[in-house]
Amino acid sequence: MTSIVSPRNPPRRRGTCPGVLAPMEVGDGFLLRVRVPAGVLPAEHARRIADLGERYGNGLVDLSHRGNLQLRGIPAEGLEPVTDALRAMGYVADDAVSEAVRNVLCAPTAGLGGAVDVRPVARALDARLAGDSALHRLPPKFGWLVCGGGAAHLGMSSTDVRFDAVDAEWLRVSLGGTLDEAAPLGLCRVADVADVASALGRAFLDLRATLPEPPRRMAGLVAAVGVEPLYERLSPLLSPLPPGERVRGNHPPDIFGFAEPPHPGLFPEGEKATPWLAVAFPFGRLTCATLSALAELAAEIRLTPWRALLLVAPSPNAASAASALGGILASGDRRLKLTACSGVGGCDVGTTDTHATALAVAERAGPLLDHARMVHVSGCAKGCAHPGAADVTLTARDGVYDVALNAKPGAPAWRAGLSPDDAVACVAGLSAEELSGA
Numbered sequence: 001m002t003s004i005v006s007p008r009n010p011p012r013r014r015g016t017c018p019g020v021l022a023p024m025e026v027g028d029g030f031l032l033r034v035r036v037p038a039g040v041l042p043a044e045h046a047r048r049i050a051d052l053g054e055r056y057g058n059g060l061v062d063l064s065h066r067g068n069l070q071l072r073g074i075p076a077e078g079l080e081p082v083t084d085a086l087r088a089m090g091y092v093a094d095d096a097v098s099e100a101v102r103n104v105l106c107a108p109t110a111g112l113g114g115a116v117d118v119r120p121v122a123r124a125l126d127a128r129l130a131g132d133s134a135l136h137r138l139p140p141k142f143g144w145l146v147c148g149g150g151a152a153h154l155g156m157s158s159t160d161v162r163f164d165a166v167d168a169e170w171l172r173v174s175l176g177g178t179l180d181e182a183a184p185l186g187l188c189r190v191a192d193v194a195d196v197a198s199a200l201g202r203a204f205l206d207l208r209a210t211l212p213e214p215p216r217r218m219a220g221l222v223a224a225v226g227v228e229p230l231y232e233r234l235s236p237l238l239s240p241l242p243p244g245e246r247v248r249g250n251h252p253p254d255i256f257g258f259a260e261p262p263h264p265g266l267f268p269e270g271e272k273a274t275p276w277l278a279v280a281f282p283f284g285r286l287t288c289a290t291l292s293a294l295a296e297l298a299a300e301i302r303l304t305p306w307r308a309l310l311l312v313a314p315s316p317n318a319a320s321a322a323s324a325l326g327g328i329l330a331s332g333d334r335r336l337k338l339t340a341c342s343g344v345g346g347c348d349v350g351t352t353d354t355h356a357t358a359l360a361v362a363e364r365a366g367p368l369l370d371h372a373r374m375v376h377v378s379g380c381a382k383g384c385a386h387p388g389a390a391d392v393t394l395t396a397r398d399g400v401y402d403v404a405l406n407a408k409p410g411a412p413a414w415r416a417g418l419s420p421d422d423a424v425a426c427v428a429g430l431s432a433e434e435l436s437g438a
Contacts (some may be wrong), residue, residue: 004415008083017238018265021320025357026342026344026346026347026348027342027344027345027346027347027348027350028060028072028073028345029058029072029073029075029340030059030071030073030074030075030076030078030079031070031071031074032057032065032070032071032072032074032079032082033068033069033070033215034049034068034069034070034071034073034086034091035068035091035102036069036091036303037104037122037123037126038066038106038110038119038122038123038126039067039105039106039108039122039302039303039304040119040300041069041300041301041302041303042299042300042301043296043298043299043300044295045089045091046291046294046295046301047295047296048085048089049062049069049071049086049089049291050288050289050291050292050295051288051292052071052082052085052086053071053072053074053291054131054288054289054292056071056074056075056076056078056081056082057071057072057073057074057078057082057288058072058073058074059287059288059289060072060073060286060287060288061285061286061287061288061290061291061308062284062285063281063284063285063286063304063308064284064305065115065284065305065308066103066105066143066305067105067106067108067303067304067305068303071288072346075265081306083228084310092116093130094130094182097133097136098129098130098133098136099129099130100136101129101130101135101136101138101140101142102126102129102130103129103140103141103142103143103144104122104125104126104129104143104144104145104146105143105144105145105146105154105157105159105305106118106122106145106146106147107146107147107148107149107150107152107153107154108152108302108303108304108310109151109152109153109276109302109310110122110146110148110149110433112151112274112276112302112310112312115149115150115165116148116149116150116165116167116168117148118146118147118148118163118165118171120190121146121163121171121190121193122146124193124194125146125163125193125194125197127194128137128194128197128198128331129197130298131202132198132201134198134201134202134205135197135201135202136316137205137361138201138204138205139216139217141216141217141418142160142201142204142216142217142218143159143160143161144159144160144161144163144197145157145159145161145163145164145273146163146171146193147162147163147164147165148165149164149165151274152266152304152310153285154179154305155178155179155180156178156179157305158177158178159177159196160175160176160217160218160219161173161174161175161200161218162174162175162177162179163188163193163196164179166187168190168383169189169190170187170188170190171187171188171189171190171193172184172186172187172225172241173185173186173187173188173196173200173234173238175218175219175222175227175230176217176218176219176220176221176222176368177219179348183222183370184227184241185227185230185231185234185238186234186235186239186240186241187236187238187239187240187241187345188237188239192237195237196234196237196238198253199233199237200230200234202233202359203229203230203233203234203359204218204221204230205224207221207229207230208221210256211224217424232327243252266278266280266304266306266308266331267329267330267331275312275313276302276310276311276312276313276314277297277298277310277311277314277318277319277322277329278308278309278310278311278329279294279304279308279309279310279327279328279329280307280308280309280328280329280333280336281307281308281325281327281328282307282328282335282338282355282358282359282362283307283338283339283340283355283358283385284307285355286325286326290325290326290327293321293325294309294311294322294325294327296315297311297314297315297317297321297322298311298312298313298314298315298318299312299313300312300313303334307336308328309429315350334362334365334366334370335359335362336406337362337369337372337373337374337375338358338359338361338362338374338375338376338377339358339374339375339376339377339385339386339390340357340358340376340377340378340379340385341354341377341378341379341383341384341385342354342355342379343355343357343377343378343379343396344379347379347380347384349379349380350379350380350396351379351396351397351398351399352379352396352399352400352401352420353420354377354378354379354396355377356399356420357377357394357420357423357424358375358377359430360377360420360421360424361377361424361427364424364425364427364428365424365427365428365430366428368427368428368430368431368432368435371432371435371436372391372392372435373390373391373393374390374391374396374429375390375391375392375393375427376390376392376393377394377396377401377407378393378394378395378409378410379396380394380395380396380397380409380410381395381397381407381409381410382409382410383395383408383410386409387408387409388407388408389406389407390406390407390408391405391406391435392404392405392427392430392435393405393407393408393411394410394423394427395409395410395411395413399419400417400418400419400420400423401418401419401420401423402415402416402417402418403415403416403418405421405428405430405434405435405437406437
């Protein structure tokens with residue numbers, strides 16, 4: 001299903017379009033977000049969505065950190081025909097309010113390499129959120145996560161409510177954070193997930209209304225009132241965790257592997273066989289023509305929150321063809337260490353070509369990137385692409401960059417007012433010791 005949204009930078013100019021969230025205009029037109037239930041996109045639908053982006057938009061597609069597709073550059077007159085076409089494919093909610101709360105992230109390898117196939121759970125949750133009018137008052141960014149463990153799990157993804165599989169029948173419910181950070185609440189049966197979610201959403205809304213400054217995220221509510229008030233309301237639907245388990249940071253059984261973001265388990269090494277081919281793209285950006293071509297290489301495409309797609313049951317030539325299309329097929333590719341927002345041309349406040357700067361860093365910084373987890377090029381101090389700290393952060397302002405180490409966008413600069421070329425040279429000249437803060 002779909003909603004029309006913009007990046008988080010102002011100004012935002014709202015339009016109108018029947019049956020969907022009010023569109024917001026950004027630097028290159030309207031941005032259309034396509035929410036795909038359980039992250040499973042049939043190849044034929046991928047081709048048709050790519051055609052819509054080519055005909056009505058500017059031919060660019062972004063992969064979001066919430067596992068959605070975003071079509072860019074759609075003019076006002078193109079909103080209605082695109083929406084109608086997506087509605088015919090089943091990707092448009094009945095109304096704007098039901099669409100806004102459908103923030104469900106599903107483990108991309110469910111049914112492929114995940115230990116438990118949680119796709120039915122994710123779809124049931126998606127449907128309940130859209131159909132339960134009481135939940136339509138949830139904040140727009142309030143998120144839900146369903147994970148079956150195994151390959152490419154979502155243990156490092158942070159959200160408001162987690163449903164993490166313990167086995168094929170039970171899921172652990174936890175609140176506000178990653179698998180390590182979230183506060184455990186209890187166990188629920190697979191068949192009860194939609195009811196638990198509905199009760200949790202209501203409890204969140206009721207409890208936040210009692211506070212002088214109502215939190216917009218579950219972690220804020222847990223910090224303010226604790227877990228017990230929520231557990232008391234949901235206890236008829238939950239089974240207690242085993243003794244000692246109701247503490248923050250405990251893992252479910254070893255159904256979950258160990259993997260590091262941003263793309264855990266996507267790129268198998270050695271002789272390990274998987275039923276998918278992972279294809280990533282710098283900054284999660286590809287063209288509609290590329291999406292259409294990828295759809296010819298597989299039966300279906302899975303969306304991930306790691307700037308990558310999974311081609312399911314790929315054709316024998318899929319790897320070479322995807323590489324020729326500009327796809328990244330190896331986890332060691334240095335471009336995966338780079339994060340950048342749209343920058344000038346794609347955002348109203350952008351003043352630099354953030355993508356060009358980031359790619360220049362990848363070319364010139366060389367082995368330095370092997371020691372970094374992330375280099376972030378941000379078009380402004382808001383840090384829409386990554387609001388957290390990175391090893392190196394370049395924050396643009398009025399056509400120049402401020403460079404900071406181990407910092408968020410907008411943090412006090414280590415080097416200030418550098419031209420794009422000088423900023424790239426500054427990063428390329430860093431030593432491993434400077435990068436680590438030694």
